[in-house]
Amino acid sequence: MENDRLTRAARVLSVEAAxxxxxxxxxxxxxxxxxxxxRSAGGKVVLTGMGKSGLIARKIASTLASTGTPAFFLHPAxxxxxxxxxxxxxxxxxxxxxxxxxEEIVRLMPVFQRMGLPVxxxxxxxxxxxxxxxxxxxxxxxxxxxxxxxxxxxxSTTATLAMGDALAVVLFEEKxxxxxxxxxxxxxxxxxxxxxxxADLMHAxxxxxxxxxxxPLKDALLTISAKRLGVTGVVDGGGTxxxxxxxxxxxxxxxxxxxxxxxxxxxxxxxSPKRIASTDLAxxxxxxxxxxxxxxxxxxxxxxxxxxxxxxHIHDLLKAGVG
Numbered sequence: 001m002e003n004d005r006l007t008r009a010a011r012v013l014s015v016e017a018a019x020x021x022x023x024x025x026x027x028x029x030x031x032x033x034x035x036x037x038x039r040s041a042g043g044k045v046v047l048t049g050m051g052k053s054g055l056i057a058r059k060i061a062s063t064l065a066s067t068g069t070p071a072f073f074l075h076p077a078x079x080x081x082x083x084x085x086x087x088x089x090x091x092x093x094x095x096x097x098x099x100x101x102x103e104e105i106v107r108l109m110p111v112f113q114r115m116g117l118p119v120x121x122x123x124x125x126x127x128x129x130x131x132x133x134x135x136x137x138x139x140x141x142x143x144x145x146x147x148x149x150x151x152x153x154x155x156s157t158t159a160t161l162a163m164g165d166a167l168a169v170v171l172f173e174e175k176x177x178x179x180x181x182x183x184x185x186x187x188x189x190x191x192x193x194x195x196x197x198x199a200d201l202m203h204a205x206x207x208x209x210x211x212x213x214x215x216p217l218k219d220a221l222l223t224i225s226a227k228r229l230g231v232t233g234v235v236d237g238g239g240t241x242x243x244x245x246x247x248x249x250x251x252x253x254x255x256x257x258x259x260x261x262x263x264x265x266x267x268x269x270x271x272s273p274k275r276i277a278s279t280d281l282a283x284x285x286x287x288x289x290x291x292x293x294x295x296x297x298x299x300x301x302x303x304x305x306x307x308x309x310x311x312x313h314i315h316d317l318l319k320a321g322v323g
Contacts, residue, residue, distance in 0.1 A: 018155075019146075031170075037118045037135065041090065041091065045092050046087055048079065056157050067177055076102070095130060100126075101128055121137040124139070197281055197282060198282055198285050201282055203316075208233070209311070213236065217264060217265055229311060230295060231247075238306075240306035244273035246295075249270055275299070276297045276312070
């Protein structure tokens with residue numbers, strides 16, 4: 001029984017994988033034209049589709065919006081009963097219909113034409129009414145559904161969703177959408193925690209452990225203990241970071257026979273400490289700490305590259321769920 005279930009499940013996955021591969025092979029210049037229409041949109045991208053196609057349209061709209069392209073879903077039945085008023089000149093429409101003959105979608109096409117809105121069709125029928133109305137028609141047709149009855153939209157919706165993802169990814173790559181841009185649109189949940197910036201988690205102001213090169217080492221150790229970060233920065237008279245002292249530096253100095261009661265901070269500090277920009281993602285700070293086997297980084301702003309504005313510790317990152 002169990003082996004039979006696994007066999008049937010594997011067949012479904014194989015059919016859906018083949019559907020995506022089939023769509024990939026049908027990519028042509030129309031895809032580039034679709035991306036150009038989306039890039040040049042002066043307004044929003046409007047996704048519309050009925051039934052299962054509507055659910056896929058909602059997902060594509062969400063992906064576009066979360067990657068920097070304003071987009072929303074228009075229910076076609078509601079559209080022909082007044083919600084078309086949400087559209088404005090400058091918008092671009094992506095219409096989904098596997099048959100290309102969905103009544104509610106087809107009835108909207110003349111309205112889009114009158115409004116001067118470009119239409120990108122995602123359809124399994126390149127010869128359909130939807131395709132004839134569309135400025136660009138992308139063929140997402142599949143040879144079979146994964147459903148054993150050949151009736152439930154399965155492989156066809158998978159292929160359409162994959163094409164929508166391809167449009168969204170190529171579009172945001174060409175627009176130069178960055179990790180920082182992505183972080184700004186995803187402030188909540190696990191993803192939001194992973195996309196926090198260093199500035200969100202750093203210690204600033206009086207919490208930054210700093211001493212001068214002439215500071216007696218015993219006082220520098222008191223600073224390390226008081227700030228409870230296991231480190232202190234060493235700054236010159238102009239506030240520029242010139243070194244760092246960690247527990248490891250103290251141990252190495254002791255092993256080398258340095259008199260800790262007579263030494264100064266400048267005598268045992270490690271020069272050229274690792275640093276990071278306040279605008280960098282917290283995940284980038286964690287990667288740098290792991291790369292250099294360190295537990296903290298001094299933080300700088302672009303306007304004051306030599307003077308630290310904060311310090312971030314690995315415990316701050318782990319506590320915040322960065323990883």
